[in-house]
Amino acid sequence: MAIARPAWRASTCSRSGSRFMSTTRAICRGRKLIRSYKRFAAIAAAVLCSGSAFAQSNADRIIDYELANSRAYETLSHLTDNIGPRLSGSKNAGLAVTWTTKTLRDWGLNAQNQAVMVPHWVRGVEHGSLVSHNDQKIVLTALGGSIATPANGITADVIEVASYDELAKLGRAKIAGKIVFYNRAMDMQMVESGQAFAAYSEAVEFRSTGASHAAEYGAVASVIRSVASASLRTPHTGAMRYDEKQPKIPAAAMTTEDADLVHRLLAKGERVRLHLVLTPKTLPDVESANVIAEIRGSEHPDEVVLIGGHLDSWDLGTGAIDDGAGAVMVMETLRVLKELGIQPKRTIRGVLFMNEENGLRGGHKYFDTAAAREEVHKHIAAIETDAGAAPPVGFITTLEGAALSRMQIRARVLSRIAPIVFTSSKHTGADTSPLTDAGVPGFGLVPDPRHYFDFHHTPADTLDKIDPKALAQNTAALAALAYLIAEDGL
Amino acid sequence: MAIARPAWRASTCSRSGSRFMSTTRAICRGRKLIRSYKRFAAIAAAVLCSGSAFAQSNADRIIDYELANSRAYETLSHLTDNIGPRLSGSKNAGLAVTWTTKTLRDWGLNAQNQAVMVPHWVRGVEHGSLVSHNDQKIVLTALGGSIATPANGITADVIEVASYDELAKLGRAKIAGKIVFYNRAMDMQMVESGQAFAAYSEAVEFRSTGASHAAEYGAVASVIRSVASASLRTPHTGAMRYDEKQPKIPAAAMTTEDADLVHRLLAKGERVRLHLVLTPKTLPDVESANVIAEIRGSEHPDEVVLIGGHLDSWDLGTGAIDDGAGAVMVMETLRVLKELGIQPKRTIRGVLFMNEENGLRGGHKYFDTAAAREEVHKHIAAIETDAGAAPPVGFITTLEGAALSRMQIRARVLSRIAPIVFTSSKHTGADTSPLTDAGVPGFGLVPDPRHYFDFHHTPADTLDKIDPKALAQNTAALAALAYLIAEDGL
Numbered sequence: 008m009a010i011a012r013p014a015w016r017a018s019t020c021s022r023s024g025s026r027f028m029s030t031t032r033a034i035c036r037g038r039k040l041i042r043s044y045k046r047f048a049a050i051a052a053a054v055l056c057s058g059s060a061f062a063q064s065n066a067d068r069i070i071d072y073e074l075a076n077s078r079a080y081e082t083l084s085h086l087t088d089n090i091g092p093r094l095s096g097s098k099n100a101g102l103a104v105t106w107t108t109k110t111l112r113d114w115g116l117n118a119q120n121q122a123v124m125v126p127h128w129v130r131g132v133e134h135g136s137l138v139s140h141n142d143q144k145i146v147l148t149a150l151g152g153s154i155a156t157p158a159n160g161i162t163a164d165v166i167e168v169a170s171y172d173e174l175a176k177l178g179r180a181k182i183a184g185k186i187v188f189y190n191r192a193m194d195m196q197m198v199e200s201g202q203a204f205a206a207y208s209e210a211v212e213f214r215s216t217g218a219s220h221a222a223e224y225g226a227v228a229s230v231i232r233s234v235a236s237a238s239l240r241t242p243h244t245g246a247m248r249y250d251e252k253q254p255k256i257p258a259a260a261m262t263t264e265d266a267d268l269v270h271r272l273l274a275k276g277e278r279v280r281l282h283l284v285l286t287p288k289t290l291p292d293v294e295s296a297n298v299i300a301e302i303r304g305s306e307h308p309d310e311v312v313l314i315g316g317h318l319d320s321w322d323l324g325t326g327a328i329d330d331g332a333g334a335v336m337v338m339e340t341l342r343v344l345k346e347l348g349i350q351p352k353r354t355i356r357g358v359l360f361m362n363e364e365n366g367l368r369g370g371h372k373y374f375d376t377a378a379a380r381e382e383v384h385k386h387i388a389a390i391e392t393d394a395g396a397a398p399p400v401g402f403i404t405t406l407e408g409a410a411l412s413r414m415q416i417r418a419r420v421l422s423r424i425a426p427i428v429f430t431s432s433k434h435t436g437a438d439t440s441p442l443t444d445a446g447v448p449g450f451g452l453v454p455d456p457r458h459y460f461d462f463h464h465t466p467a468d469t470l471d472k473i474d475p476k477a478l479a480q481n482t483a484a485l486a487a488l489a490y491l492i493a494e495d496g497l
Numbered sequence: 498m499a500i501a502r503p504a505w506r507a508s509t510c511s512r513s514g515s516r517f518m519s520t521t522r523a524i525c526r527g528r529k530l531i532r533s534y535k536r537f538a539a540i541a542a543a544v545l546c547s548g549s550a551f552a553q554s555n556a557d558r559i560i561d562y563e564l565a566n567s568r569a570y571e572t573l574s575h576l577t578d579n580i581g582p583r584l585s586g587s588k589n590a591g592l593a594v595t596w597t598t599k600t601l602r603d604w605g606l607n608a609q610n611q612a613v614m615v616p617h618w619v620r621g622v623e624h625g626s627l628v629s630h631n632d633q634k635i636v637l638t639a640l641g642g643s644i645a646t647p648a649n650g651i652t653a654d655v656i657e658v659a660s661y662d663e664l665a666k667l668g669r670a671k672i673a674g675k676i677v678f679y680n681r682a683m684d685m686q687m688v689e690s691g692q693a694f695a696a697y698s699e700a701v702e703f704r705s706t707g708a709s710h711a712a713e714y715g716a717v718a719s720v721i722r723s724v725a726s727a728s729l730r731t732p733h734t735g736a737m738r739y740d741e742k743q744p745k746i747p748a749a750a751m752t753t754e755d756a757d758l759v760h761r762l763l764a765k766g767e768r769v770r771l772h773l774v775l776t777p778k779t780l781p782d783v784e785s786a787n788v789i790a791e792i793r794g795s796e797h798p799d800e801v802v803l804i805g806g807h808l809d810s811w812d813l814g815t816g817a818i819d820d821g822a823g824a825v826m827v828m829e830t831l832r833v834l835k836e837l838g839i840q841p842k843r844t845i846r847g848v849l850f851m852n853e854e855n856g857l858r859g860g861h862k863y864f865d866t867a868a869a870r871e872e873v874h875k876h877i878a879a880i881e882t883d884a885g886a887a888p889p890v891g892f893i894t895t896l897e898g899a900a901l902s903r904m905q906i907r908a909r910v911l912s913r914i915a916p917i918v919f920t921s922s923k924h925t926g927a928d929t930s931p932l933t934d935a936g937v938p939g940f941g942l943v944p945d946p947r948h949y950f951d952f953h954h955t956p957a958d959t960l961d962k963i964d965p966k967a968l969a970q971n972t973a974a975l976a977a978l979a980y981l982i983a984e985d986g987l
Contacts, residue, residue, distance in 0.1 A: 084761065088630070088758055088761055088762060089630060089631075089762070089767075090631060091627075091630060091631045091633030092633060092634075098631065099631050099633075102631065137581075140578070140579060140581060141579075141580060141581045141588065141589050141592065143581030143582060143589075143815065144582075144956075146956060237729065238729065238957070239727065239728065239729040239731040239951070239952070239955060239956075239957035240731065240814070240955065240956035240957040240959065241729040241730065241731070241957075263961075264956075264957060264959045264961055267959075267960075267961045268578055268815075268959065268960070268961075271574065271578055271960070272578060272579070277579075324730070325633065325758075461729070462729070465729060465730065466634075466636060466729075466730035466754075467728070467729035467730040467731075467754060469730065469754045469757075469758065470757075470758070470761070471753075471754055471757045471758075
């Protein structure tokens with residue numbers, strides 16, 4: 008469901024009705040009149056569009072409080088260590104809904120559940136071995152959503168490709184009856200230069216749609232190289248989806264080591280035959296929920312700054328970086344505002360989304376509900392945190408140009424936490440993408456991304472990967488930004 | 498079987514009968530006469546004990562040839578990629594014996610098999626889950642030699658200790674019926690400062706003997722923290738042994754992440770109950786073999802410089818660093834000498850030992866055979882390479898004091914490969930320990946050890962961890978040192 012970009016989106020100055028911000032708005036609107044005084048105007052805009060001193064002072068308090076009194080790690084410890092993995096539809100995902108709801112209520116917040124039906128995919132046995140090479144083990148994991156192999160597995164020759172073009176060139180004659188092996192590594196130069204998410208986007212294509220592309224040419228299964236920036240024989244799972252026009256075939260990811268092994272054997276000209284057993288099941292959908300709690304706005308309670316992370320995780324690890332950390336930052340932001348008694352003019356609404364990983368049902372449910380209530384345009388910003396908890400380096404945002412520059416200035420108080428940089432991006436988060444697609448300004452917290460894909464979607468996504476200090480810094484950045492926007496508008 | 502240190506061990510100068518070395522020996526023996534000319538003596542000894550120019554020149558050729566024409570990586574690729582894991586008694590270990598024997602013979606070497614009976618332990622199912630915490634998975638692996646749990650597993654409370662003292666203090670009242678969790682981390686400061694093997698020795702105690710210590714107090718199983726310097730939820734296996742006086746209980750290693758999890762839960766005061774299923778089997782011993790080939794000495798063929806690595810590996814990975822690399826360095830040394838037509842005065846004997854990992858049967862067989870033939874004292878040096886293939890940094894050696902200093906000078910040609918440093922150590926290798934215990938001077942190749950225990954005994958010990966250039970550098974260092982000692986004596 009798409010909604011036209013609302014008219015108010017055009018204004019990048021505050022829409023606040025406060026005295027101070029009225030002055031700001033007047034200056035902003037009056038720019039044409041003083042075009043010859045560009046330097047003056049720039050300074051004036053910088054100072055006056057940068058938000059109220061009151062807001063800056065409260066943002067200071069929020070940052071100080073979180074950095075000194077964070078309970079984020081303690082909360083995350085329960086979510087990951089005590090509850091454990093939280094794949095949608097699982098018992099643990101249900102426990103996570105119950106526990107976070109109760110915890111928010113214990114903190115004095117009005118937590119509610121927004122019911123949503125979610126898929127219930129359950130991993131089974133997963134086994135790979137090279138029957139052509141002394142049955143040596145291939146470490147692999149089923150991709151989320153994959154169908155099962157027959158109980159006794161599939162045994163077939165492996166054929167390697169690095170692109171859909173290669174696949175098409177090989178065609179049905181070469182592909183039919185085989186297991187297609189998609190071998191595209193992450194671009195490590197991009198990863199190391201901080202463009203890890205861009206490198207991920209490039210490499211993840213085969214995980215999502217590789218099985219159906221291979222099936223189009225008669226393949227009996229597909230196995231990708233894990234989308235990984237590090238590996239100790241570590242498989243990375245993730246969602247795949249079938250093209251309903253093609254036969255469904257099982258889909259797995261092998262570790263980068265196993266991908267390298269198969270590649271080397273094929274490069275020697277050897278025939279490589281893989282025995283693959285996967286026994287996942289897709290059970291009937293399960294009712295689950297987004298968990299929603301908010302600090303109501305004092306002047307414009309119907310205007311909402313949404314902050315969101317997701318409660319569900321993959322099943323291999325305990326979802327500390329993806330996205331226990333994000334969910335906890337959202338909870339902690341609400342706790343800090345509540346404890347400090349800070350009530351911004353607009354509502355800050357925390358949403359712990361369900362089913363980001365394999366369906367985005369929670370994100371769609373939230374949006375559809377808001378749309379049905381004609382409340383989408385009441386969202387003045389959607390801030391998502393779903394990128395781990397390494398030390399914060401900035402936010403991506405749908406804001407551009409002058410609006411982006413003003414945001415950087417308005418959020419200068421965040422530089423007390425870390426050198427926070429705002430960067431334009433069309434995509435600022437998955438759960439909030441229905442909102443941002445509808446024109447709601449989006450923000451995405453960016454912790455240092457260089458090691459995120461070392462752990463992402465693996466058994467190694469566990470609490471020990473979280474630095475409590477960095478988690479608090481991220482929370483402080485999220486909380487302060489949400490507050491600044493809720494207080495002074497966007 | 499222990500043999501008294503032979504008298505010849507006392508001399509650190511060469512025992513060669515060559516003209517040049519006779520002069521050297523005369524100078525060495527004449528030192529007392531020129532004690533007042535210490536400086537002169539030191540220089541003379543440095544120059545003249547440092548070996549013949551002929552030997553240095555051939556060592557140059559060996560180094561140049563290996564660095565330019567190494568086939569070590571290609572050989573290792575077959576051993577690891579094509580044959581795969583090589584646990585003693587397995588089909589693959591047998592294939593490794595056959596293939597290396599054939600390969601050495603194809604290279605024109607007189608490879609022989611020295612039969613040895615080896616244990617045949619086979620890993621089965623391994624499963625751990627916290628029944629106290631939503632059945633979340635504990636990633637663990639059976640220790641080599643462990644007995645099985647009952648088929649439906651053991652479920653028991655976990656009790657954590659960091660030392661045998663703690664265990665004793667808790668005593669039977671607290672330990673009986675429980676699973677003992679030994680939680681001692683590697684000292685990462687030691688690892689990072691290059692003392693990784695010392696850190697390993699400190700931490701590995703519980704792996705070897707922890708089960709029987711725990712059983713003494715009535716424990717039903719023991720689980721150690723993996724002895725690891727890195728982890729992505731990566732279990733490290735390794736040998737354990739039972740004290741025949743105690744009941745046998747199953748023994749496993751969990752990943753450092755899982756160890757941290759259990760530690761955190763216990764530290765919160767929570768009851769932690771682990772369900773553990775291990776189904777390994779110890780089958781009857783299997784006949785296997787050490788693979789032995791040599792370059793016969795031209796003047797003293799009965800005097801032997803042994804170079805050795807081990808053919809067997811753990812079953813989780815393909816044993817690239819432990820010790821496919823070492824075995825291949827030994828093979829490659831023989832190949833290079835053969836191809837160059839270099840025949841030193843003494844014999845260089847390459848031994849690919851079987852069963853270093855879980856029995857040392859090959860090392861003992863070799864020694865016992867030599868002892869029965871009264872040939873132990875004919876071994877003038879035993880050089881072992883079983884520490885991976887990161888860039889070489891030196892050798893450990895049983896030589897000390899002036900002999901150590903002279904070795905450093907004699908082997909100066911190795912500095913063309915890397916800054917090779919000789920360091921004294923009582924233990925220079927496991928397979929050669931029966932020889933060095935009997936007084937044979939020992940050497941152990943030392944590649945940079947700082948990342949060795951990232952991969953050691955894990956599924957991640959695979960060929961991609963090997964840098965072909967560093968493998969060739971290690972081989973060049975091994976080959977040149979073996980040649981220098983075989984040519985000029987020790």
